[in-house]
Amino acid sequence: MSLRTFAGPALAVLFTLLLSACQTTTPGSMQGAVEVRSGVIEQITDVQISNTKTRGLGAVVGGALGLGVGSLIGGGTGRDVAMVLGTIGGAVTGNAVQRRNQEPIPGQDIIVRLTNGVLVSVTQEPTNLRVGQKVFIQGQGEDARVTPAK
Template sequence: MKTIVSWLTITLVGLVLGACSAVDSVSGGAGETEIRSGKIEQITQTQMQTNHDSGVGAILGGIGGLALGSLIGQGTGRDVAMVAGALAGAAGGNYAEKKKYDQPMDAQQIIVRTHSGVLVQVTQPINPALKKGMNVYVEGSGNEARVVPQS
C-alpha cells in the first residue's frame, strides 16, 4: 500500500513540475524581442488552434479519481481502485479540458514585406485595426510573432 501511494505521489509531483517551464525571452519573459517593420501586402481570414494544453485538467482529474478510488474496498483491491481511478480521472480531465478550451478561433494570416524586402507571414487572432498597405511592426518570432500597427 505504501509503495503504491509513494509511486502515485512521485508521479503527481513529476506531472506538476513538468507543467512548469522556465521563463525567458523566447517564452515571453523578460529579455530582448526582435522587432521588424514593413507594410502589409495581404490579409486572409482563417482559423487557428488555441494552445491550452496546460495539463490542469489531467492533474485535477487524476486527483479526483485517486480520491474516489480510495473510497472503494480494502487492501490490494483498494490500491488497484486508486490507480485505476487516478488514470481514468486524468484521461477524463484532459479530455474535458481539450473539449472546453481547445477550440479553433477566428484569425488572420498576414503577409508583411519588411523594409529589407523579406516577406514575413504571421497567423494571429483578428486585429480589426490592421489593413492592407498599412505600415506595421512584426514583433517577436516563431509562434510568438505578432503584427501591430505603427503609431
C-alpha cells in the same frame, strides 16, 4: 512490492505534472532583447486558430482527482487497485472533457513585407490592421505579433 509502495511517488509525480502544466510564460518574462522588424502588410486572411494552450491539463487534473477518489475506497490491496483504476479513469475522462472544450478561435494570417524585402507570415488573434498599413513585427516564432507602426 505492493501497489501501496508506488502510491506516494505516483501522487508526487502527478502533483508535479499538474503544477508544471499550469505554468505559463508571459511576454514580459523574456530575458534579453526582443527583435522588432518593420514593414507593410501585403495580405490578411481570416483563419481558425487551434486552441491547444492547455493540452494535457485535463488528463493531469482528471488523473489526480481519480487518484484522490480511489484512495477513499476500501483498504489494503483493494484500495491500491482502486487508486490505480481511479487515476487511469480520471485521466481518460479529463482528457475527453478537455478536448470537447477546445474549439478553434478566430484569427488572422498576416503577410508582411519587411523593409529588406522578405515576406513574413504571422498568425494571431484578429486586430484592426489593414492591407498597406505600416507595422512592426515584435518577437519571433509563436510569440511574434504584428502591431501598427505609430
